[in-house]
Amino acid sequence: MNERDDTFDKKLKATFDASVEELDAATLSRLNRSRHMALAELQRPRHQWSRWMPATGVAAAAVVAVMVLQSPTAVNDLPATAIVTDMEILLGEDSIEMLEDLEFYSWIDSAEMEGDVG
């Protein structure tokens, strides 16, 4: 890297550092809480059954995964690697939030349909 790049690099770093210094108090407080939550892990046993995903969540995620992956419209043109990736994500613990969203959208759809009829 030449001197010109180095100077440019320092300018960008200074701009970034300024944005870090300007983080507001609420954000800093949330970071502080997150840090202490993480440090509490030191006091916990390494393996806990409570961390395991509930069986019903796994089952629900699996059902949605099969529904989506068998869809004739949505994913048939995807490569096999993408489908495997989708399955991994749909069967992961974070998919619960996605399923909750879907439940919410389903409720909105039903409410909208009732509104159309009425």
Next chain:
Amino acid sequence: MDVSTAVFAVSCPGTPITGARALQKEQQLNQFLAEVERRALRIAEIGVRDRDEAMDLVQDAMIKLVRNYSERGREEWAPLFYRILQNGVRDWHRRQAVRNRVMVWFGRKSSDDNDYDAIAAAPDPSGRAPDEELQNSEAMQRLEAAVYELPARQREAFMLRAFEGLNVAGTAVAMGCSEGSVKTHYSRAVHSLRATLEDHRPEDYGPGGFNR
């Protein structure tokens, strides 16, 4: 607790460390996390363009570091922490892609990256003069947008090297690639950013300007 108990507690897998060593480890981790947390949040925020999501990713990275790597040496924590964080950012993008496909299947519009409100996401003022604050905020918004547009690996290399200050070896560990790849990604990132940001007037970037 006597010494033999403390030694057993530390050496037994699945059991939390206890005693003076545990206190020292906690202090070291607390210091390390306090040092990196703010920069990590901004780096994650640039990666996902959402502060709340970035906060979750940073918290997750903190927990995983403490849970899995607290026994590693202090010098290893930064590359490991950022490796966890970058993996989190990558997984976040993968989940967004899958979520969008699922939403399409259910007849919902996919989420749109373009709804990012850079002004709303900008940091709050912290005592600077309004003009200076505005200049810095605008400069950061342009910088964020330019960094976000980089290819993912270039973005990672640039943020870890330039923003976090990891050396080439540490960046290679954090990115899970060779040092040569880090140098290549970083060099390309800097040249792309220069080409993008130097199109703007110097006065857009505060007193110094990016291209002076």
